[in-house]
Amino acid sequence: MQGKFITIEGTEGVGKTTNIAFIQDWLSDKNIGFLSTREPGGTPLAEEIRSLLLMPRTETVCDTTELLLMFAGRAQHLDKVVIPALDAGQWVVCDRFTDATYAYQGFGRGMDKTLIAHLEQLVQKELRPDLTLILDIPVEIGLHRASKRSTPDRFEQEQVSFFDRVREGYLCRAAENLDRYAVIDASKTLDEVQAAIHSALEDFYLQSQRKID
Numbered sequence: 001m002q003g004k005f006i007t008i009e010g011t012e013g014v015g016k017t018t019n020i021a022f023i024q025d026w027l028s029d030k031n032i033g034f035l036s037t038r039e040p041g042g043t044p045l046a047e048e049i050r051s052l053l054l055m056p057r058t059e060t061v062c063d064t065t066e067l068l069l070m071f072a073g074r075a076q077h078l079d080k081v082v083i084p085a086l087d088a089g090q091w092v093v094c095d096r097f098t099d100a101t102y103a104y105q106g107f108g109r110g111m112d113k114t115l116i117a118h119l120e121q122l123v124q125k126e127l128r129p130d131l132t133l134i135l136d137i138p139v140e141i142g143l144h145r146a147s148k149r150s151t152p153d154r155f156e157q158e159q160v161s162f163f164d165r166v167r168e169g170y171l172c173r174a175a176e177n178l179d180r181y182a183v184i185d186a187s188k189t190l191d192e193v194q195a196a197i198h199s200a201l202e203d204f205y206l207q208s209q210r211k212i213d
């Protein structure tokens with residue numbers, strides 16, 4: 001039986017790392033075999049593409065280059081890691097996926113969503129996440145949290161207005177498809193955030209069990 005594909009999204013500083021660890025613990029408690037990965041990245045080649053994408057540089061990266069590099073890494077990651085794991089019945093937990101492309105390249109950079117949809121179809125065929133958790137937080141709070149980490153990467157150097165558009169992009173996508181997305185208010189306390197994640201995971205798990213029965 002195919003595994004389930006769970007993706008975690010959000011703007012900078014929403015607490016993805018801590019909450020992905022929480023999701024991993026939930027999967028272990030349920031005795032579900034899983035693989036945890038990330039985008040951009042997830043294979044040696046895709047990690048090289050990640051470095052190319054995130055490294056601050058003096059040469060401006062044109063929007064089309066950025067978009068194609070995202071999907072180039074994704075094609076490799078899907079072929080080598082995600083699809084084999086799902087086919088083997090493992091669940092896959094992925095730190096960001098194509099919703100990030102719609103949010104960052106589509107809403108943030110203003111790229112054509114139809115073009116993104118074409119590339120999505122080319123690279124993923126019918127594959128879409130089964131559940132997407134969007135950790136949502138006011139941009140200023142997230143950027144403040146993220147600023148305490150290491151030197152800002154190329155995306156973290158963007159203006160607040162860029163991240164406002166990215167956040168709006170995530171929320172728009174969630175509003176269009178309530179079935180697949182759970183929007184989690186990540187400005188609450190960690191306990192509250194994790195209670196909300198737990199409840200989204202349990203609902204999803206129950207639904208997927210019902211489909212089997």
Ligand code: TMP
Pocket residue numbers: 038039040070095096097098099100101102104105155156
């Ligand atoms: P992070 O995984 O450490 O959060 O950083 C990855 C950065 O890449 C983040 O700023 C979002 C950005 N990104 C895109 O712009 N488009 C994408 O499709 C993905 C997966 C990430």
